[in-house]
Amino acid sequence: MEHEPPVPEASAPLNSWRSRLDYALLGMVATGSALAISELVAGLFLSAPSLVRTIGQRIIDITPAPVEDWAISTFGTNDKLVLIIGIVLVSLAIGAFLGLLARDRPAPAAAGFVLFGVVGFVVGLTDPLAGSTLTLVAAVAAAASGVGVLLGLRSLLRRSPSPAGAGTPGSRRMFLTASAAGVAVAVGEVILGRYFANRNQTAVAGREQVTLPSASQPAPATTTMTTEPTESVADTAGVTASEAADQVETTTTAVSTEASSEPAVEGVADPTPAQVAPIEGVSELVTPNDEFYRIDTALSVPRVDIETWTLSFTGLVDTPFSITYDELLAMPMVERYVTLCCVSNRVGGGLIGNAKWLGVPLRELVERAGVRPEGTQLIGRSVDEFTVGFPTAAVFDGREALVAVGMNGEPLPLDHGFPARLVVSGLYGYVSATKWLAEVEFAGWDDFDAYWIPRGWAKEAPIKTQSRIDTPQPGSITAGTNVIAGVAWAQNRGVEKVEVRVGDGPWVEAVLPEELSIDTWRQWYVEHDFAPGAHQISVRATDATGVTQTAEIQEARPDGATGYHTIRVNAA
Ligand SMILES: Nc1nc2c(c(=O)[nH]1)N[C@H]1C(S)=C(S)[C@@H](COP(=O)(O)O)O[C@H]1N2
Ligand SMILES: [Mo]
Numbered sequence: 040m041e042h043e044p045p046v047p048e049a050s051a052p053l054n055s056w057r058s059r060l061d062y063a064l065l066g067m068v069a070t071g072s073a074l075a076i077s078e079l080v081a082g083l084f085l086s087a088p089s090l091v092r093t094i095g096q097r098i099i100d101i102t103p104a105p106v107e108d109w110a111i112s113t114f115g116t117n118d119k120l121v122l123i124i125g126i127v128l129v130s131l132a133i134g135a136f137l138g139l140l141a142r143d144r145p146a147p148a149a150a151g152f153v154l155f156g157v158v159g160f161v162v163g164l165t166d167p168l169a170g171s172t173l174t175l176v177a178a179v180a181a182a183a184s185g186v187g188v189l190l191g192l193r194s195l196l197r198r199s200p201s202p203a204g205a206g207t208p209g210s211r212r213m214f215l216t217a218s219a220a221g222v223a224v225a226v227g228e229v230i231l232g233r234y235f236a237n238r239n240q241t242a243v244a245g246r247e248q249v250t251l252p253s254a255s256q257p258a259p260a261t262t263t264m265t266t267e268p269t270e271s272v273a274d275t276a277g278v279t280a281s282e283a284a285d286q287v288e289t290t291t292t293a294v295s296t297e298a299s300s301e302p303a304v305e306g307v308a309d310p311t312p313a314q315v316a317p318i319e320g321v322s323e324l325v326t327p328n329d330e331f332y333r334i335d336t337a338l339s340v341p342r343v344d345i346e347t348w349t350l351s352f353t354g355l356v357d358t359p360f361s362i363t364y365d366e367l368l369a370m371p372m373v374e375r376y377v378t379l380c381c382v383s384n385r386v387g388g389g390l391i392g393n394a395k396w397l398g399v400p401l402r403e404l405v406e407r408a409g410v411r412p413e414g415t416q417l418i419g420r421s422v423d424e425f426t427v428g429f430p431t432a433a434v435f436d437g438r439e440a441l442v443a444v445g446m447n448g449e450p451l452p453l454d455h456g457f458p459a460r461l462v463v464s465g466l467y468g469y470v471s472a473t474k475w476l477a478e479v480e481f482a483g484w485d486d487f488d489a490y491w492i493p494r495g496w497a498k499e500a501p502i503k504t505q506s507r508i509d510t511p512q513p514g515s516i517t518a519g520t521n522v523i524a525g526v527a528w529a530q531n532r533g534v535e536k537v538e539v540r541v542g543d544g545p546w547v548e549a550v551l552p553e554e555l556s557i558d559t560w561r562q563w564y565v566e567h568d569f570a571p572g573a574h575q576i577s578v579r580a581t582d583a584t585g586v587t588q589t590a591e592i593q594e595a596r597p598d599g600a601t602g603y604h605t606i607r608v609n610a611a
Contacts, residue, residue: 059139061214065192066138066148067131068221073155073185074130075225075232080177082232085239085342087173088163089232090181091130092338095122097162099336104495108596111383116390119338134185141193149186156182167424168342188221236339245345246457249450251397254374258395261324261376261555265317318564320510321524324555325376326392328447333454334381334390334468336490340453341423341475348422348458350442352404354480355414360407364458368444370399375439375462377558378528380502382467383595387507387604391528393559396462397445404442404479405434414481418489419461419473428489429463429470430499431481438531439464439558442476464558465531467500467599497598504529504588506537506563506580507604518571518610523549524564525604529582533557536581539565542574549578557583569610577605 074091081089099122102110114121133151141148160178163169195214317323345364353359374397381390405417410431417434419427434440440463444451451457456474463471469491492498506527523541527534533554538546549563563578581587592602 058142061196061211062138062142062193063135064138064218065189065196065214066134066136066141068134068192068218068225069138069152069185069189070130070134070155071225072188072221072228073152073181074127075228076184077159077177077181078232079228079235080173080180080232082235082239084170084173084176085236086168086170087177088166088169089339090159090163090177091123091126093163093166093169094159095119095126095338096336097165098122098126099338104596107494112385116333123338138189141189142196145190145193149189152185152189153182155185168422192217192221240340240342240453246450246453249345249368249458251445251448251450252368252372254397255371256373258374258376259555318510318522318524318562320512321562321564322507322509322526322560324393324559324562325447326394328394328449328452328455331392331394331446331455332381332390334383335474336425337423337475341421343422343458343475345458348477350459350476351478352408352480353478354418354482355411356481357409357411358407362404367399367442367459370403372397372444373400373441374445375441375464375558376555377439377441377462377464378530378560379462379468379472380528380530382469382496382500382599384600385595386505386592386600386602387606388600391526391560393555394446395448396441396443397448398441398443398459398462401434401440401442401461401463401479405431408479408481410481413483415484416482416487418478418480418482418487419471419476420478420480421473421475422477423475425473425475426487426489427461427470427473428482428487428492428498429466430484433463433466433471439556442479465502467502469496470498470500495596500598502528502530503599503601504532504534504580504582504586505601505604506534506578506588508539508576508578508606511576511606511608513606513608516569516608516610518569520566520568521610522564522566523576523578524562525578526560526562527578527580528560529580530558533583534561534580535583535585536587537561537563538579538581539567540577540579541567541569546579569608571610573607573609575605575607577603579603 077088077090080087081092099107110118110121133155137148137151140151156178159181160174163174163178164171166174192214195210195217198210198213348364349361350367351359351361374395376393376395378391378393384390415431416428417431441461442459443456443462444459446452446455451460451474456476459476460474461472461476461479466472470489488498504527507525508523509525511521511523523539527537533556534551537549537551539549540546547565547567549565551561551563554561567576579588579590588603589601590603594600
């Protein structure tokens with residue numbers, strides 16, 4: 040027990056706070072070294088699992104829906120990082136406990152690390168992409184490193200009986216120095232592991248070597264929305280498709296002919312020809328790949344080697360078949376703009392992006408397999424065993440549905456599903472957009488529920504008509520005329536009209552540039568003269584079937600959030 044006040048010269052009791060701290064630190068350093076070496080092994084060998092990430096993956100898989108909701112709504116797309124940090128912190132806490140245990144009972148403490156390795160091995164085996172030998176190597180390395188560091192540091196500590204400075208004075212310092220060195224080595228292993236992982240992943244995937252074929256049916260040219268006057272539209276309308284295509288990346292072109300046929304919009308500034316710029320703050324019509332949202336259950340991007348990858352069509356079909364990556368690339372390709380959207384996107388949220396996809400119409404592949412009438416559900420399975428499921432009818436009803444290999448002119452980025460993914464217009468990603476696609480299986484509608492269905496999400500999930508204000512941002516604006524602008528979407532139906540309301544004013548129709556396709560979002564803008572003071576701005580879209588999005592507020596679960604995006608600004 041503690042004595043008050045502590046007697047400096049006496050040998051401090053072993054359970055003094057400092058001694059405890061030392062042993063807790065020892066346990067944490069040992070744990071860190073165990074986790075770190077598994078990161079290094081995982082980086083060096085792509086079929087070796089990272090213990091932290093595999094454990095995290097299993098946690099994701101078994102997390103109850105409400106907890107997952109909470110995590111996504113609290114941490115957003117940082118949820119994975121938070122999970123990893125959480126696992127590391129919990130491991131360190133267990134390690135601290137083992138360290139304290141090691142003071143008097145080193146054998147059970149060491150056994151704790153061996154157990155850690157065993158658990159790691161068992162969990163590692165559940166990773167569908169891990170090889171069992173390398174999983175064993177990773178687990179043994181982790182356990183050995185943990186036990187070694189534990190016992191090594193412990194022997195240093197034992198040689199310093201007096202934390203207060205008596206005994207062998209240098210040895211506590213030696214212990215601390217050794218601990219610091221252990222931490223440094225662990226950090227180094229993690230950094231090296233990540234470095235090798237990135238390098239190997241790219242090399243193994245073979246993505247760098249891929250040259251995509253060109254599309255037999257290219258996508259239409261894009262135009263960027265500007266507040267350009269409608270008169271100049273004639274210029275744009277006159278250019279040929281290929282000229283327009285040439286301009287796509289580099290220049291902005293005018294608003295559409297369609298906009299010009301709209302009635303003059305109250306509050307929109309008079310035409311000012313010549314120099315035009317895209318409206319600042321509005322989402323780009325085509326989302327650059329590195330800005331495209333990423334949502335998936337994969338803690339580490341699946342390692343797919345295109346040399347061995349195949350895509351199989353199985354289940355209730357007449358002629359099951361598999362094709363290789365090269366065979367897929369040899370098929371006639373089409374290019375389509377489709378806006379992808381996550382069902383978890385809250386009203387006004389950013390889990391949506393528009394890309395130009397290059398791929399093979401799903402219909403052609405499905406017809407080759409010959410789906411039987413009972414095969415009413417299409418299941419898209421990924422290499423890491425994630426699944427989507429949607430009605431087979433969606434393949435045949437004329438909508439855009441692709442096995443995509445390209446995204447905005449390059450092979451699919453690893454994060455977005457290289458080597459191939461599904462893209463289906465009008466269906467939320469979780470029921471349709473399998474990344475790292477491995478298998479398309481046909482089953483009865485009631486015979487299988489895909490990944491998110493038992494987790495409380497709707498089985499049928501058509502994308503709801505929605506609109507978002509991109510500019511101004513909530514907060515302060517300058518009083519006077521401001522451009523209000525954003526995007527609206529109703530994939531597979533098309534957006535017909537967007538209306539904006541400021542305060543209690545009337546709903547004012549926004550200007551829409553020409554529609555890229557019914558499968559993509561549409562930019563819109565309207566100008567408004569803001570009196571000084573606080574204002575509320577709302578937007579609503581009407582799809583091409585004439586239905587206006589509902590004002591009713593609903594959260595994302597189970598089938599997509601609804602309500603008008605509304606922001607508050609203060610004009611000064
Ligand atoms: N293999 C796999 N594919 C997946 C998912 C996943 O978790 N695993 N998530 C889906 C969901 S919920 C969405 S919204 C889209 C997101 O695609 P992106 O990350 O390319 O934007 O991918 C879909 N495809
Ligand atoms: Mo999603």
